[in-house]
Amino acid sequence: MSLKPFANKELKKIIRNFTPNWFTVNMGTGISFLTLFNIRADLFPGELLLGQVIWFVDIFFFVLFSFLFIYRMILFPDTIKPMLQHPVQSMFLGAIPMALVPVLEGFAIFGPSFLGEQAINIALFLWWIDVILAVGVGWLLPYLMSTTQEKHKLENMTAVWLLPIVASEVTASAGGVLAPYFSGETAKTIIIVSYVLWTFSVPLAFSILVILFLRLATHKLPHRAMATTSWLPLGPLGTGSLGMLLLGSATKATYIGIYISQISDFLASFGFITGLLLWGYGLWWYVMAWLFTIKYFNEGLPFNMGWWGFTFPVGVFTAATFQLWRVTDYTIFEILGLIFSFQLIIFWILVFTKTLKGMWSGYLFQAPCLSKETGLPKPLEDCNKVNN
Template sequence: MNTKFLSDKSLKEIIRNFTPNWFTLNMGTGIAFLTLHNINANIFDAQLLLGKSLWLIDIFFFVLFFTLLLARMFLYPETIMLMFKHPVQSMFLGAVPMALVPILEGFAIFGPSLFGNNSLNIALYLWWIDAFLAVCVGWLLPYLMFSIQKNHKLENMTAVWLLPIVASEVTASAGGMLAPYFANPIAEAILMVSYILWAFSVPLAFSVLVILFLRLVTHKLPDKAMAVTSWLTLGPLGTGALGLLLLGHAAEKVLIGTDLENIATFLSNFGLIAGLLLWGYGLWWYVMAWIITLKFFKDGLPFNMGWWGFTFPVGVFTAATLQLWQATGYDIFKYFSIVLSIQLAIFWILVFTKTLKGMWSGYLFHAPCLSPETGLPKPEEECKKFSKKNK
């Protein structure tokens, strides 16, 4: 076991090895406090306080990670191209806009009681920024996969491919939550853009799921270090269902009195039916993820930041289940959402604890794209090329 403490690790070394997969901590923590809020049971007085506390903790880590990422870009710009070229590490750039979504939703949910009504404007500004980042990532990463990235073979493919694609639909679901807080024309603009973002993401995610199924059939299960990626399949399906449900509900409020008022009921009904279908598709992958995980548990799963895949996908699937319960009144969704919430809580506590230990020891600060064992050009060679170009 690595006994070297973070205090003994150079700050420059931490910055140079900082990777965007740290933002998955924000995704997991964010969906944890949103789920705590969404159960809306008010069972105990500390529920609201705990939700706010987790939100503030999430903001702290997001600011810290974003600062470290910017520091790496400015202090070690030669390593950024290495990250872009890495076939796995680059995918986690999609985690950046997804990590921001729970934070901006927190400004709408918890912000008014702490910062006043200006918190809603902050949430709105952050949403537009997030939409821009999600679209950029959704275009940039596939292009890099098409052009400069190597080692993309069917046998190497995992559900990590979904990360840059799913970011836009996560932003779309946030738009469905946020739109009713505002008056028109702002609310209508959020609603329309959110539907576009949903379409920007979900159909492409379906394509990746089809390829993933083919890869699993032809090349069997991935290495145990990538076993947790099986849970990522819940991301586009859970978020896709959640997005349509929230947008349909928002449409009934936002489109009243507009030229599109006559389709408000249709969008609500469509959100329910399509959301239910996507949820059913997600249920298949949920059971399969459990089967795959239990198989690998026998062999032992090495801890890495990929373990945060246990949290966010389950969280959005839980949120979609809660929305289906509210829309249908069927108790089966209520009871299943409770089971999912308990699972999410257990996973979050386990992964958060292990992450803090790994952060303190320093061993989690390791950038695979800077390792000579990646199969990519050696980092020192790339750095020399960068230096020559910028002399």
Template sequence: MFTGFLPARRAASGEVLRNFTPNWFTVTMGTGILALMLPHLPLAGAVRLGEGLWWLNLGLFLLLTVLSLLRLVLYPQESRATLRHPVQSMFLGAVPMGLATLINGLIVFGVPQWGAAAATLARDLWAFDALLAAVVGLLVPYLMFTRQDHALERMTGVWLLPVVASEVAAASAGLIAPQLPVAEALPLLYSGYVLFALSVPLALMIITVLVLRLAQHKLPPPDLGVSMFLPLGPLATGALALLQLGEAAPRVLSAQELGDLAPTFTGLGLAGGLILWGFGAWWLALATLTTGRFVRTGLPFNLGWWGLTFPLGVYTAATYALGTLTRLSAFTTLGHILVGVLAGLWFLVAARTLHGALRGHLFQTPPAARETGLPRVS
């Protein structure tokens, strides 16, 4: 009775690897940002809960990395096909962004327990993450221009994913730099602004074209409906990067005898952060309205639902950063509310993802998923 069991299990495992795509790293993005936001809540045990979620996220990231490497070795043809796919390739940006949440966790959770060693490890991992983000941010657009098939009417916010990774690394630089000696913080600070430049201007250009596409061709198909939340990501992360880099700048500039410039960098962080945060508020409202419309007409579950978490999470982080800098309690109160919403969305999407993974649905590639790049549960 067990004659066909092992071959069947091996075949099933093979299909999981064959159909594994970078989309899965969005799970680590959403889980990681919630872990980082929970300690902001004025609740007993919030820090411990966030740290536990961070450790869980570390395990998830390692598992997904192993699966990615196995797929690359065992199924090289399918791996190369991912680079040519007009949607799946965009999710390569989720790899450095997922890693960034773990690096930031070394500062939030590691430094209080392990001290300077955690900050040094964060610095070293950040260097790799920043390089990976810059490579993805250049490679994927190059493939878009030379190998992939795109059209304006098929454009969605997914185009932003490979680009946003660099500004996520920029925000991380602003978080790590204050924990390092000045000599070590200096390259992170300046690199952070360069990474910001590699991402935010291009993201704003993409958002501009996306508005034109939405006006001419209306909303994306239901399988990609949640992608309406994705433009919130670069707006929020751009605001967060300016705020955190602006906070880290005075100490570094003073050590270089450029202390007179410190108020300029801090002011740029506040002004730029407020402007991008305000734009993000408009886009958050728009994405909420359009997603509500999709819910009424039909919104099939797929891994794209994780796009509800990370953009909202970084917007929450930017809200808290504005509250710290301006000392306005309204920002902090709004941040608490957003964390509650984020936690609710995470539980919803995580439960649906676990169900789909255990049932095997999320490792299948039906025709609709081949077009969108998002394995889904019907």
């Protein structure tokens, strides 16, 4: 199929086929600028300026995608039910709150240079919105999976199941970033809510990883259209590790002079131990993901929106690695963090470029839930095919 200019595509057709997996663009782009912020300035002198530029780009795309997604639900309400009933596309609703996290963290990190202290309040406001979204999808999707969605079989299962679950712990890690910017009851509330959000996600994510390993052992690797899901387990493990490390430090600094201060030292130590253990588990999945990916590439791996799975999971695992370096001062964590950062930036440039090409031609605007066929994996393959 010949490429057609994006400008010539019918806008209503694009809106009708706009899917929540587009928010993975924000996830990958957002974690990229946050990773640049983690690199020492003496190693990368332009990291602050470049991070700010990418943050603005991320905000632009988040606003654009939010507008298109909301407009789709208003103009085409008949597409909402098929989207919610689709066993794969519905999972990407979890990408929406995760996409908002880098944006709000950017307001806390970069915002004061442009908006003053008001940027911190904006970050907190967006964080509470994110809490509602993360908890909402974290309850809604498992409920739909258990009641009305079909086609959920062990042989069809992939790590995509993690997406609505992981959203809560991503929000929890953002709470660990924001809490030090506040004091008093505000900081304490952020920390308590974040710990609860962490438990909403990580234990359930562990159970999904167990099922995923069973599925891989009994039914082998999924279809190549879902190849990048091999990287998704790094998401809950990297974010879970990062969340415990950040919340442990924030708790020790916030709870002083009251009862809970007696256990704040324990929570800081517990955060480090838990974070290190989750990081180690993530390292195992990191190597396995590379082995699976090399096998897929040898067999031929066409581009689809799932390629954004190469970015965000690696990014949060990188962030956890850098946080372990700050806590321990072990050079090995800094070296590994830099290696992971290099991988992330290379993947982001590659995927971002291909995505822009797909947006311009219009072939990426195809909603799996609107396919005439409803079985798996056929419509999944059809809706993710590309013309290189």
